[in-house]
Amino acid sequence: MLRSRKLAAASSAKSIEDTFLTLTETLKAQSTLREKSKFAEKATPFREHQPKFVSAVNEIVSQLDGGEKSGAKANAQKTYTFPEPPTLVRKAIVSRTREVTSVKIQQQVPQLSYGLERVLFNPGVYQLRDPRTRVHNFDPYLGSIMPVTEFDFAALKDYITSSSDSTLRDIAIQHKRKYIGSTSSMTSVLSHFHYLLSAWRPINTNAVSRGFTPTALNYTQVSRAPAAIFLRYHDGVYAIDADKEYDSANVLMSLGKSMEKLLTVPKEYFERYRRSHKNKITAAEEQLTPESYHYSTLGDFMMRSQLDAYDPRLPGTGMFDLKTRAVVSIRQNASEFEQGLGYQIKSRFGDFESYEREYYDMIRSAFLKYSLQVRMGRMDGIFVAYHNIQQIFGFQYISLPEMDQALHGQWDTTLGDAEFRLSLQLWNKVLNKATAKFPERSLRFHFETRPTDTPYMYIFYEPVTDEEIEAIQTKNKAEIDAIERRILNLEPTEDESEESTAATEADDQTSEHFASEDTSPEPLSEEEQEGKEAEALGEAIAAPGTQARELGAMTLTIANRVNDKPVPRPENLNPHDNWAVEFEICELEGRQVARYYEMCLKRRAIVHGQSSKVWRESSSFHQTLKDLTKRGRALRKTQERQDKELGMLVLDGVKV
Structure with missing residues (x-):
């Protein structure tokens, strides 16, 4: 009799254990990879179901406590299934299912000037002037950049944002595409x-020498900050515009802009x-x-994609991008660039004053x-x-391939290409859900x-009007206008107030690549950052009279x-490898969503604010x-005195 009761208890315990495993596996989204992982924040999409889960576990525990009951009754226990959120989407996508295809439209693309095409076919840095022999590898005209105060930027064409590009919209409609x-x-x-x-994935620094001391193996704070965009609706098409709140x-x-012209036109034309200049380029001629x-x-x-330059000898389309990269002293505070003027690049290797550093x-x-x-x-490269x-x-x-080696750890572009396709597919699904919730509205x-x-991703989205978008995009217009007048030595014009959109959006393409960046060592420890985020949450919770607004939120795992x-x-x-991505999109609901959104906004504001600038100005890095x-x-x-006395040596002779 005793043996029979022990066997029944053992059977009951085994059945309850199986039920418990079923619950935990369901909680972890039935994914092999995530069987041992969990969300690290309170904002996990499954948190609202935690009481039901706890209740189920408590009932199992009570059954374990009553294990001396008959085996038949124990085996008749109910199997509890962890409830899933009604908006949870579980699917899988494969990297090979879709390819990025081009729309064939003939374009005239400039080529490099001054014989700079030699650089395309030589790995590593091609110095304008060899510091040891003082010989110029290219025309010394490139050595002195035309000051921005002398360049006529009014002659250049305005940049066209996605939402203002009627050609892009027409092409999308022609090919039945929804997002541009x-x-x-x-x-x-x-x-x-x-x-x-x-x-x-940490960055790969194998391309730098052993003598160089990397300060970090992650991306910069600005790169990791929350990314914001506007999805502007018009006539059945949604246009993606960059959010310029902190520009x-x-x-x-x-x-x-001026240097891109310098590198692709003859010297006489650039002048x-x-x-x-007596025969200055006019805006009509530029058009x-x-x-x-x-x-x-x-x-x-x-x-x-704007096409900057072309060489038929490069692989593929022969297209490549032009990037003008300022030295570290300028990038640290580009709005007050005068403080960084004079910094030199003198060698290939080293922690400072080197190409390796840049x-x-x-x-x-x-x-x-x-x-x-x-x-x-x-394109082929940059x-x-x-x-x-x-x-x-x-x-x-x-x-x-060289960039992929640093980002993905391999020269073969297969991984980077597959990740690009998968990213677009996931983003497509996220936008589809958001636009289904708020159809035909700008977000x-x-x-x-x-x-x-x-890792998991937060996605927050809210409907906005054209007036609200304009207010955000022109938030810093007065400050930007003042800085531009100082930098470019311009006088205020009467019609500046009528050009608010152009003032903030005309640099949509360039600002992302030429804005100030903090590549110095991380100014905030994890504890300090967590403290700021906790403070941000407290402010969000305590903010009185916060107006209720339409808001959507998702998590993507x-x-x-x-x-x-x-x-x-x-x-x-x-x-030959097959990379598949299983994903879940879970829509968050409840009062806490607004709090998490405020925390996200605060994190973005902290990174783009002034907190890191104070740190930089008091650091040994900044002093160096x-x-x-x-x-x-x-x-x-x-160097200028030597050039006057000795002349400037170039590959094809001596230039006085």
Whole structure:
């Protein structure tokens, strides 16, 4: 009899244990990869169901306590199933299911001038002037950059945002596409899909020397900050515009435009952009040369990429992007660039005053966006001109495989290509859900991949009117106008107030690449950052009289499988591998959603605010830059004196 009761109790315990395992496996979304993981924040989409789960577990525990009951009764227990949110979407996508295809439209694309095409076919840095022999590899005219105060920016064509581009809209309608966007408006969001799919893969610094000391192996704070966009609805098409709430004017935004002209037109023609030139280029004459764009599509997206330069000898389309990269002292505070003038690049290697330093900073702050732009435009790579605003130091051509090595850990572009396609497919599904909830309305989105052990993404979206969009986009207009007048030596004009949209959006393309960035060591520890976020949450909760608004929120979680095996992230992917992504989109509901949204907004404000600037100005890193800048100014004067006395040596002779 005793033996029979023990067997019954054992059977009951075994059955209850099986039920408990069923509950836990359901809680963890029935994913092999996530069987041992959980959300690190209270905002997990399953938290609202926790009481039901606890109740079920308590009942199981009570049954274990009553194990001496008959085995028949114990076996008759009810199996509890963890309830799923009604808005949960579980699916899987495969990296090979769709390809990015181009829309064939003939375009005239410029080529490099001054013989700079030599750089395209030589790996590494091509110095404008060899510092040891003082010989110029290219025309010394490139050595002195035309000051922005002398360049006539009024002659250049205005940049056209996605929502204002009627040609892009017509092409989308013709090809039955729902969403349109440009490289500059889409890459910040696509970066967060990279963080999600790669589980915050650290950057690869194998390209820098052993003597270089990397300060971090992650992306910069600005890169990791929440990404914001506007989805503007008009006539059945949604246009993706970058959110300019925290944009500010700086010299690099203007200089980037003039230097792109410098690198692609003859010297005599470029001089016609000088304000004092007798035969100055007019705006009407500039309009005769149309902008060159490439259009590509995947899913419901129609994407536009501006084509900067072309060489038929490069692989693929022969297209490549032009990037003008300012030295670290300028980038730290581009709005007050005068403090960083004079910093020199003197060698290939070293922690400072080196091409290696600038290359490492690009990996952390720019390579991800550059690689996404290259893929959207079906380009081969980027042509980089290193400068300090006053002079150009050298040039480098960086191919897409080289960028992939730093970002994905492999030269083979298979992994980066697959991730790009998967990112667009996931983004497509997110936008479809949001536009279904608020149909035919303009929306403001925030995307943020959280840095947890098992990453997941927050997506917040709210309907906005054209007036609200305009207010956000022109928030800093007065400050931007004042800075531009100071930098460009312009006088205020009467019609400035009528150009609010152009003032903040005309630099949509350039601001993303030439704005100030913080590539210095991380100013805030994790504890300090958590403290600021907790303070932000407290402010959000305590804010009295917060007006209720329409708001949608989702979490996106994924699980990677390569050749049917679960992996944290794909590694060394080759064309024969099969990468599938299981994903869940869960819509959040309840009062806490507004709090989480406020926290997200606060995190973005902290990163784009002034907190890190105070840290930089009091740091040893900042002091080192000041000292090197001072020494660089003295060196520049010495070089100019030598050039006057000895002349300037070039490859094809001596130029006085």
